[in-house]
Each structure stands twice: as structure tokens, then as C-alpha cells.
Amino acid sequence: MFKFLKDVVAGSVAGVKDLPYNIGEPYSSAWGSWIHSRGTSKVDGSPVSIFSLTGSNSGDGRLTAGRNGVKRLRTVRHPNILSFLHSTEDEIIDGSSTKVTIYIVTEPVMPLAEKLKELGLQGTQRDEYYAWGLHRIAKAVSFLNNDCGLVHGNVCLESVVVTQSLDWKLHAFDVLSEFDGNNEASSGPMLQFDWLVGSQYKPVELAKSDWTSIRKSPPWAIDSWGLGCLIYEIFSGLKLSKTEELRNTASLPKSLLPDYQRLLSSTPSRRLNSSKLVENCEYFQNKLVDTIHFMEILNLKDSVEKDTFFRKLPTLAEQLPREIVLKKLLPLLSSALEFGSAAAPALTPFLKIGAWLSPEEFNIKVLPTLVKLFASSDRAIRVGLLQHIDQFGESFTAQIVDEQVYPHIATGFSDTSAFLRELTLKSMLVLAPKLSQRTISGSLLKYLSKLQVDEEPAIRTNTTILLGNLATHLNDGTRKRVLINAFTVRALRDTFPPARGAGVMALCATSAYYDAQEIAVRILPNVVVLTIDPDSDVRSKAFEAVDQFLQIVKQYHQKVNNGDNTDFTSSSIPGNSSILGWAMSSLSMKGKPSEHTPHLSASSSAPNISNIPNATSMVADMQSTTMVRACSTADIVDEPAPVSPITSTTDGWGEVENGILEDEETNNEKDGWDDFMPLEDLNPPPALASIQAAQKRPVTVTHTKPQVPNMRPKHVTKNEDEDLWGSVSAHPPKASLKKPSGGLIDTDDPWAAIAAPPPTTRVKPLASGRGRGSKPALPKLGAQRINRTSSTGV
Numbered sequence: 001m002f003k004f005l006k007d008v009v010a011g012s013v014a015g016v017k018d019l020p021y022n023i024g025e026p027y028s029s030a031w032g033s034w035i036h037s038r039g040t041s042k043v044d045g046s047p048v049s050i051f052s053l054t055g056s057n058s059g060d061g062r063l064t065a066g067r068n069g070v071k072r073l074r075t076v077r078h079p080n081i082l083s084f085l086h087s088t089e090d091e092i093i094d095g096s097s098t099k100v101t102i103y104i105v106t107e108p109v110m111p112l113a114e115k116l117k118e119l120g121l122q123g124t125q126r127d128e129y130y131a132w133g134l135h136r137i138a139k140a141v142s143f144l145n146n147d148c149g150l151v152h153g154n155v156c157l158e159s160v161v162v163t164q165s166l167d168w169k170l171h172a173f174d175v176l177s178e179f180d181g182n183n184e185a186s187s188g189p190m191l192q193f194d195w196l197v198g199s200q201y202k203p204v205e206l207a208k209s210d211w212t213s214i215r216k217s218p219p220w221a222i223d224s225w226g227l228g229c230l231i232y233e234i235f236s237g238l239k240l241s242k243t244e245e246l247r248n249t250a251s252l253p254k255s256l257l258p259d260y261q262r263l264l265s266s267t268p269s270r271r272l273n274s275s276k277l278v279e280n281c282e283y284f285q286n287k288l289v290d291t292i293h294f295m296e297i298l299n300l301k302d303s304v305e306k307d308t309f310f311r312k313l314p315t316l317a318e319q320l321p322r323e324i325v326l327k328k329l330l331p332l333l334s335s336a337l338e339f340g341s342a343a344a345p346a347l348t349p350f351l352k353i354g355a356w357l358s359p360e361e362f363n364i365k366v367l368p369t370l371v372k373l374f375a376s377s378d379r380a381i382r383v384g385l386l387q388h389i390d391q392f393g394e395s396f397t398a399q400i401v402d403e404q405v406y407p408h409i410a411t412g413f414s415d416t417s418a419f420l421r422e423l424t425l426k427s428m429l430v431l432a433p434k435l436s437q438r439t440i441s442g443s444l445l446k447y448l449s450k451l452q453v454d455e456e457p458a459i460r461t462n463t464t465i466l467l468g469n470l471a472t473h474l475n476d477g478t479r480k481r482v483l484i485n486a487f488t489v490r491a492l493r494d495t496f497p498p499a500r501g502a503g504v505m506a507l508c509a510t511s512a513y514y515d516a517q518e519i520a521v522r523i524l525p526n527v528v529v530l531t532i533d534p535d536s537d538v539r540s541k542a543f544e545a546v547d548q549f550l551q552i553v554k555q556y557h558q559k560v561n562n563g564d565n566t567d568f569t570s571s572s573i574p575g576n577s578s579i580l581g582w583a584m585s586s587l588s589m590k591g592k593p594s595e596h597t598p599h600l601s602a603s604s605s606a607p608n609i610s611n612i613p614n615a616t617s618m619v620a621d622m623q624s625t626t627m628v629r630a631c632s633t634a635d636i637v638d639e640p641a642p643v644s645p646i647t648s649t650t651d652g653w654g655e656v657e658n659g660i661l662e663d664e665e666t667n668n669e670k671d672g673w674d675d676f677m678p679l680e681d682l683n684p685p686p687a688l689a690s691i692q693a694a695q696k697r698p699v700t701v702t703h704t705k706p707q708v709p710n711m712r713p714k715h716v717t718k719n720e721d722e723d724l725w726g727s728v729s730a731h732p733p734k735a736s737l738k739k740p741s742g743g744l745i746d747t748d749d750p751w752a753a754i755a756a757p758p759p760t761t762r763v764k765p766l767a768s769g770r771g772r773g774s775k776p777a778l779p780k781l782g783a784q785r786i787n788r789t790s791s792t793g794v
Contacts, residue, residue, distance in 0.1 A: 018088055021105055023050050029111050031158040031172035032196055033062055036111060047108040048085060049161075054101045058091075065193040066102045069174035073104065076148065080140035082161060082171035083107040109161035109169065116234065125321040127253055128288040130234055132324075133160075133168035134227075135284050140170040141227060142275040145220040151179050151190070154197045155226025156240070157233040165328045181215040190214060200240045201229050205268055217268035224271040228263035231256070256283040288320050295332040298341045310345035314352050325353055334369045337381075344380035347373075351388050359395070367395055374408040379420065382412065386423035393430035401434040406443075413447035418456045425451060425462050432466075433473050440470070441478055452486065457496035464491040464499060468506035471513060479513050488526040497535035504530065504541040508548055516556035519549050 024038035030051070039050040055063035073084045086105035091098055112133075121129055137160060144150040152159075153175035160168055175193045190211055191197075197206075203225040205213045214222070233240055235251045246264055249257055259281045262272035278284060294301070294309055301309070317325050333350045336342035354366035370392060373381055386409075396405060409431070412424030428444065435444060451463040467486055471479060484507075491503025507523060514523060527549065530542035 018090060019050075019086075019103055019105075021048055021050060021086070023052075027111050027114060029113060029158060031154075032174065034066075034172075036161075038108075039105065047164075049106045049109045051104040051106065052101055054099055057098060058100050060100070061193075062196075063100055063102060065174040065196055068176070068193065069172065070102065070104055072173035072176045073106075073171065076144070076150075076173070076176075078140055078143050080136045080143070080167070080169055082109065082169045106171070107163060109163050109171075111158070112160040112162050112168065112234070113157055113239075115162040115166075116237075119321075119323055121321060127283075128286045129166075129321055129324060131284050131286055132289050132292060133162075134231065134234075135278055135289055136168045137170055137230065138227060138274045138278045141220070141223045142273070142278070144176075145179075145223055146273070146275055149179050149219060150176055151219060152176055152223050152226065153191050153194060154201060155223050156198075156201050156229050160230065165331055166324050167328070179219040181217070181219065200242050200245075201226060202243075203268065204266060213268065218271070218273070220273050221268035221271050224263045224274060227274060227277070228260055231260055231263070253283055256281065259283070287316060288324065291316060291320065292328060292332070295329065295336065298336055303343065306343055307345050310342070310349060313346075313349040317349060317353055322356065326356060330354065330357075330365065334365065338369055338372055344378065344384045347381070347384040347388065351391055355391065362392075363395060367392065367400075371396075371400060371404050374405050379415075379417070383420060383423060386412070386420075386427050389427045389430050393427070396431070396434060398434040398436075401431050402436050402439055406431065406435060406439060410443060410447065413451065418454075418459065421451065421454065422456070422459050422462065425459060425466060428466055429469055432470055435473075437475055437478075440474065445478070445482060449486075452490050457494075457499060460491075460494055461496065461499040461502045464502040464506050468502075468509050471510045479510075483510055483513060484518060484522050488523065492526050492530060497533075497538050500530060500533065500535070500538045501541050504538065504545045508545050511548065511552060516553055520553055524549055524553075 020042050021039045022042060024040065026035050026037040030036035033053055035052045035054075037050045037052065039048045040046065041048060053062065053066040055066075070087045073082065074087070077083075084104070084106055086103075088103050090101045090103065092101065093099075119129070137155070141152065141155060144152055152170070152173070154172060155170070159170060159172035161171055162168055175191055175196055177191050177193075180190055189209070191206075194202075194206065194209075199207060203222060205217065206222060228246065229240055231252070232246055232248075235253075236245075236248070237251075238245075240246070249260065252260055259272055259277055262270070263277070265271045291313070298306065317329065320329070330350070330353045333342065333346055333353070337346055337350060350366075350369075354362055357365060370385065373385060376382065409424060409427060412420050415421055415424070425448075432440065432444065448463050448467060451459055454460050454463070464487065467483065471483060474482065487503045487507045487510075491506065492500055494500050494503070504527060507527065511519075524546065527542055527545050530538055531546065533539045533542060
């Protein structure tokens with residue numbers, strides 16, 4: 001007994017070992033004696049279907065028919081015929097008998113009867129899906145009969161399976177044989193395994209085994225009868241038990257009834273060809289069949305037809321069966337976009353249909369295609385992706401954004417199209433939180449530095465807004481170096497009023513990141529200038545900002561008075577979620593400047609800006625040439641760029657023309673904000689301040705002949721360490737200067753050490769009327785003898 005069990009287990013293990021697939025649970029139904037089971041690949045775990053047929057010995061007739069089915073399925077290829085993957089035979093010795101099992105591995109499919117129950121379609125959607133499925137099976141039967149000269153022999157409900165994309169496919173090729181009607185010498189059975197076909201599915205001539213009549217009939221006669229049986233079974237929902245049931249047509253659609261009757265004609269020569277059924281039947285002309293057929297031959301359509309189709313598809317998809325749209329239409333759209341046969345308009349229906357998926361399915365079926373599309377060189381595709389970034393951007397992982405998506409999006413920052421630059425800028429609101437600090441500091445901030453001086457005012461404004469939103473994602477060192485310089489030197493000096501307003505509001509929104517020293521020395525002096533701005537909205541924002549920052553400084557004052565020496569931080573937390581609403585607007589907006597300049601208010605009693613109202617139309621129409629020129633000219637004439645009391649007169653972020661993507665170690669020192677110095681670094685020492693003041697002293701110029709004074713050095717004290725500039729700053733300047741005598745410098749004059757000596761001689765005036773256009777003689781240096789004799793006395 002133990003030896004018997006050992007042999008059985010050994011045989012089973014050998015059979016499983018030879019099959020590189022795992023056999024799972026079987027389905028409840030299958031064609032003939034086959035068992036249809038689920039399965040997975042041992043290599044990658046991908047799903048498959050495994051059909052198995054077991055016989056008592058190798059000479060079993062069913063095994064012979066099964067081998068015929070394996071051979072036919074391997075050699076006959078068609079989109080509507082089940083795809084073959086692998087096959088093998090296994091022998092299991094069971095005591096004195098031997099059992100042989102044939103395995104066929106195919107693409108993952110499900111019996112049609114079970115799938116129809118699972119879908120549960122009703123009404124118009126059911127008829128459309130049945131029409132599409134019958135359309136595919138009729139195509140497969142037509143291919144076998146008309147193109148290959150083959151007869152399937154048993155087209156019925158069990159011989160049809162459904163793929164994961166809900167396609168109907170024909171299989172069960174055990175009875176499949178060549179049609180030899182043209183061979184007059186043939187006299188035996190044409191279908192060798194016709195005994196496997198149930199009597200209820202046999203037409204009259206096949207039931208009588210009238211092979212002479214069959215050979216005289218068209219090659220599609222037997223399979224057209226089978227198509228009629230299939231139509232009856234799917235609409236009645238019942239398996240055909242006897243031929244007489246085919247007369248019950250109550251459940252059939254009226255548009256299909258005439259062709260159904262012609263398929264089941266008692267005269268074989270009068271039966272409808274399956275190819276004519278697809279071409280002529282009104283039943284197959286519906287939205288679902290037309291939509292899927294258009295997608296399958298998309299490469300043959302011109303651009304106008306494609307654009308028209310994809311613009312109508314979002315509305316059409318809502319009217320089609322949801323399950324079919326998700327499992328069939330969505331993969332077709334994905335492939336078309338991936339391989340370039342679909343244009344940018346296909347993105348809209350692709351994303352709309354993808355939104356119907358669960359998050360897990362969306363990450364599997366949609367996101368991989370979107371990642372590939374970001375590498376597309378088609379500008380229209382890139383624009384479409386950026387316009388819908390808010391729909392799928394959150395689904396990207398940080399690694400995918402940083403390594404695969406951002407490098408392609410970043411090219412839009414320097415694109416020649418202003419519209420694409422603006423869309424790229426807006427996309428960073430969604431993607432920037434997923435970027436690494438290395439990418440933000442080494443690449444993104446450099447692009448934003450260039451965009452803040454972009455020729456388009458809306459882009460400059462939105463760059464400031466984006467920087468305010470990114471503040472929470474920057475490290476402390478980057479915030480210290482970037483925010484104040486970007487907002488004060490560039491944004492507050494912009495000639496476009498909404499850009500200045502955005503700079504003020506960005507400072508308010510990020511107030512929690514500044515200490516009292518920065519607010520008092522670097523922020524308030526720049527904001528106060530805008531309280532006399534020509535634009536009333538900017539002025540109101542400036543006053544509110546001044547109140548807010550003064551409140552923070554007062555908190556610091558109270559804290560110091562209370563003896564608290566801990567580091568001071570503002571009690572306000574920036575409401576970054578509401579920043580973007582200030583000025584994010586499209587370049588294609590139309591309207592007057594006054595219509596796009598909303599009043600934004602911030603609480604003056606507390607720095608928190610969570611109460612700021614949303615104003616999405618702050619940026620005016622950038623495509624209106626008259627409006628842009630009017631705004632720019634008014635700002636330049638009425639409000640020259642104020643000179644910052646705390647920064648240099650350079651651009652603001654420095655030169656970032658080259659090296660956008662250089663090594664981070666080099667770029668971190670030249671990212672555009674490092675050329676700013678606080679006020680305390682620019683204050684000169686007292687001695688130097690006195691010298692600079694003395695150099696600004698006006699010098700009276702007279703027409704005298706200069707004389708070189710006696711520049712003997714002033715007597716210096718013996719202490720060599722004494723500051724030589726001390727005498728300049730020690731004595732305040734007097735109201736009048738003493739005239740030096742004897743060529744010595746008056747020690748009581750603090751300006752004498754650095755001022756030019758007064759002249760001691762006069763220049764001889766030119767005689768009037770002597771010579772035309774005569775030039776005065778150059779004065780000579782040194783002591784000269786002056787001839788005072790009158791010219792008349794010579």
C-alpha cells in the first residue's frame with residue numbers, strides 16, 4: 001500500500017514539474033470533457049487558464065480528439081480565437097492502469113455563461129455588449145470558413161470564453177476539420193470527431209450523417225447553424241437541450257430576428273454566411289461596436305477623424321457599459337497614447353475613464369502610461385498632462401516624481417511658449433512636495449529664479465506665489481537664503497502691481513519663518529515703501545503687512561521685557577494652503593486690469609493669514625497687449641523701482657544664466673540669492689564715514705592759475721600705532737576755513753588732510769577780440785613771472 005501511494009505521488013509530482021504553471025481552482029463549466037482551471041506562471045506569477053483532459057489510456061478517442069484540438073489551436077491564429085501558450089501530456093500510473101492527461105495553457109479567460117451572470121447587464125447595455133461579443137465570434141467563424149476552409153463543427157455557448165478585457169473568443173477545436181467539398185473522391189465522414197457534438201447542436205444533415213449533402217453545401221452551413229444556437233443560448237440564458245427549442249424567439253431582439261431565422265434555415269445552401277451577418281445586420285450597428293471598432297483601426301484614421309472622435313468620447317463613455325469601458329476601452333486608449341497613434345485630445349477621455357478606477361487599479365493601469373507620456377516630445381501631449389496634473393499628481397510616488405517625471409517637466413521652465421512655462425510652474429504646486437531637497441535646491445529654485453524675471457508678468461507673479469507655497473518644504477538654511485531676498489528685492493520691485501501685491505502677501509504668509517531681527521531690518525523697510533505705491537490694492541496690502549509685522553515685533557519686545565531669553569519665533573503659522581489662490585491665473589484670461597486686481601486682506605491683529613479671502617483672478621489678461629503696456633508704463637513712470645536699504649543694487653537672485661543643472665556643491669553657492677547682505681554688514685566704521693562725508697564736500701573752482709603748494713608732511717606723533725585718520729574724525733568741521741600761510745596745512749581744519757589746496761595765482765585773461773576761435777593757453781605749473789605791462793605800452 002505504501003509503495004502504491006509513493007508511485008502515485010511520484011507520478012503527480014513529475015507531471016506538475018513538467019508543467020511550468022501552477023494549477024488553481026476549476027470553473028464550474030467547460031466544453032466537452034475538458035476541465036477549465038485557473039492558473040499562474042511559476043516564473044512571474046502572471047495569470048493563465050489551464051485546460052486539462054484525462055483519458056484511461058493513450059488510445060482513448062477523446063484524447064485523440066484533444067490532440068487534434070491542441071494542434072489546431074497552436075496553428076490557427078486570429079484576434080478572436082483563444083491564444084495558445086503551452087501544452088504537454090502527462091502519464092500517471094495508477095496501479096495496473098495508466099492515465100494520460102493533456103494540458104493546454106492559454107491566456108486567462110472565463111466561461112461565457114459565468115461571465116454574463118457576473119456582469120448582470122440589462123436593457124440597452126446588455127444588447128450592446130451581446131452585439132459586440134457576437135460580432136467577434138462571427139468574425140472568427142467567418143475566418144475559419146471563408147479564409148481557412150475549415151469547419152469548427154460545434155459553435156455554442158460552451159465553446160466561447162471571455163478574456164480579462166471582456167473580449168469573446170472562440171475555442172474547443174477538437175472537432176475542427178478541413179472542408180473537402182471540392183474533392184469528389186472523398187466519401188467518408190468529413191468531421192472525424194462529430195460524435196463529440198451534442199445532438200441538440202447538429203443541423204439536420206449532420207444528424208443524419210449525410211456527408212454527400214454536406215459536401216455540396218457551402219463551407220459555412222454547419223457553423224452558421226451553430227451561430228444560431230449560440231444566439232438563442234445567450235439571449236434566453238438557458239443551455240440548449242433540444243433542437244425544437246430554437247423555434248422560441250420571444251427573447252430575441254426584433255432587429256436580429258430575420259438574420260437568426262436565416263442562420264437556422266433547414267436548407268443548408270440558404271443559410272446566412274457569417275460574414276454577411278456582420279455586414280448587413282442592423283443589430284450590430286450600435287455605439288459600443290462602433291467605438292471599439294474605431295479604436296481597433298485607429299492607425300487607419302486621419303487626424304481630423306481622430307480629433308472628432310476623442311472630443312466626443314468623454315460624453316460617449318458615460319453612455320456605454322461601465323465595466324466594458326474600464327476593461328476594454330481604457331486599455332485601448334492606453335496603448336494608443338503609448339505608441340503614438342492617439343493625439344493629445346485622447347488624454348481627456350483617458351483620464352476621465354481612469355478616474356472611475358479604484359486607487360489600486362489606477363496605479364496599475366493608468367500611472368505607468370502617464371509616466372511614459374511625460375517623456376513625449378509632442379508639446380500638445382505635455383500641455384495636456386500639465387493641465388490635468390491635479391487629477392493624478394497625488395498618485396505619483398516621491399521616487400517616480402524625482403527620478404522619472406520631474407526631469408522631463410523641468411524642460412518646460414525654459415520653453416519658448418509662455419503658456420507652457422506657466423503650466424509647468426503651476427504643476428510644481430502638486431509635484432514639488434514630492435521632490436527631494438537635492439532636486440529643490442539644485443534645480444527647481446534655479447528655474448524659479450529665472451522665472452521671477454520672466455517677460456510675462458503673470459509668470460513672475462505666480463512664481464512668487466509658488467515660492468510662498470514651497471516655504472514649508474524648504475530646509476531652514478534655504479529659507480533663510482531665499483525667501484526674503486526673493487520677495488523683497490524682486491517681487492516688491494516688480495513693475496506689475498499684482499506681482500508686488502503677491503510679494504507682500506507671500507511675506508505675510510511666511511512670517512513664521514522670520515525672526516524679529518530680519519523683520520525689523522530687512523522686511524519692514526521694504527514693505528513700508530509700498531505704502532505710497534501708485535496701485536491702491538498694493539498700498540492696502542502693504543499697510544496690512546506693516547501692521548502684521550509690527551505686531552510680531554511687539555511680541556518680541558514684550559518677550560524681551562519679560563526676561564525671556566529663549567529664541568523668539570512668531571506665533572503665526574503660515575496658511576500656505578490659501579496662498580495659491582491669490583494670483584494663479586491663465587495667460588488666456590480676458591478682462592480689464594481692474595477686474596483682475598482683488599483686494600486681499602490679512603488680519604492686522606494677528607499675523608495668521610488664514611482669513612485671507614480667495615482671489616483667483618488677481619493676474620490680469622497677459623495676452624492683451626494694450627493692458628500689459630499700460631500697466632508696465634504706469635509703474636515705470638509713476639513708481640521707479642525703490643532702492644532697497646538693506647540689499648545691493650543687483651538683480652536679486654544673482655546670475656543663473658548657466659549651470660541650471662550643475663553639481664549641487666557648486667550650485668548651492670550660486671543659486672541666485674547669495675549676493676544679498678544684511679544692513680549691519682554694509683555700515684562703514686565711524687572713521688571711514690567721516691572720510692566719505694569729507695569727499696562729498698563741494699570744491700569751488702575759480703579761474704586761477706594753480707600753484708603747487710608746499711606738501712610737507714604733517715608732523716606725526718612718535719606713537720606709530722596711533723590711527724592716522726583719528727584727527728579727521730576727532731574734530732568737527734568749522735564754519736569757515738582758515739587761509740593757510742607759508743604753504744603749511746592748518747591743523748585746525750579737519751578737511752585739510754584730504755581736501756585740495758586753495759589756488760594762489762591767477763590765470764591771465766585772454767584779450768578780447770584777439771583772434772577768432774582762439775583757445776586759452778594751458779596753465780603752467782610752478783612759479784611764473786607775470787608781465788603786467790600793458791599791451792599799448794609795448
